Amino acid sequence: HDIIGKEVSGVIDRPMGSAHPNDSKMIYPINYGYVDGIIASDGEYQDAYVFGSSKPISSFKGKVIGVYHRFNDNEDKWIVSIDDVSISSQKILGDIAFCEQFFFGKLYR
Numbered sequence: 001h002d003i004i005g006k007e008v009s010g011v012i013d014r015p016m017g018s019a020h021p022n023d024s025k026m027i028y029p030i031n032y033g034y035v036d037g038i039i040a041s042d043g044e045y046q047d048a049y050v051f052g053s054s055k056p057i058s059s060f061k062g063k064v065i066g067v068y069h070r071f072n073d074n075e076d077k078w079i080v081s082i083d084d085v086s087i088s089s090q091k092i093l094g095d096i097a098f099c100e101q102f103f104f105g106k107l108y109r
Contacts, residue, residue, distance in 0.1 A: 015056030052083035
């Protein structure tokens with residue numbers, strides 16, 4: 001998890017308040033997108049939960065402050081902070097639980 005602490009930028013393709021494309025009942029409570037130029041183990045761009053905005057955004061630049069490793073999936077989710085504010089592990093896990101409740105994983109800081 002040597003990515004933690006690195007600066008990244010990317011695109012928000014599922015802004016806060018939007019519905020998951022495959023489940024209209026799953027609403028994103030935080031901004032979610034992908035990191036520019038990084039291909040994840042699933043062959044797609046690296047996904048990221050983006051913290052630090054209280055409103056929907058379209059792109060981001062920030063620091064990777066954690067990695068949520070899914071043991072029963074082939075892709076990790078990066079946790080990015082755009083405002084450099086410290087975020088507790090408890091808050092991160094609470095805010096990503098809307099989706100991660102369906103997987104078995106661990107947050108690495």
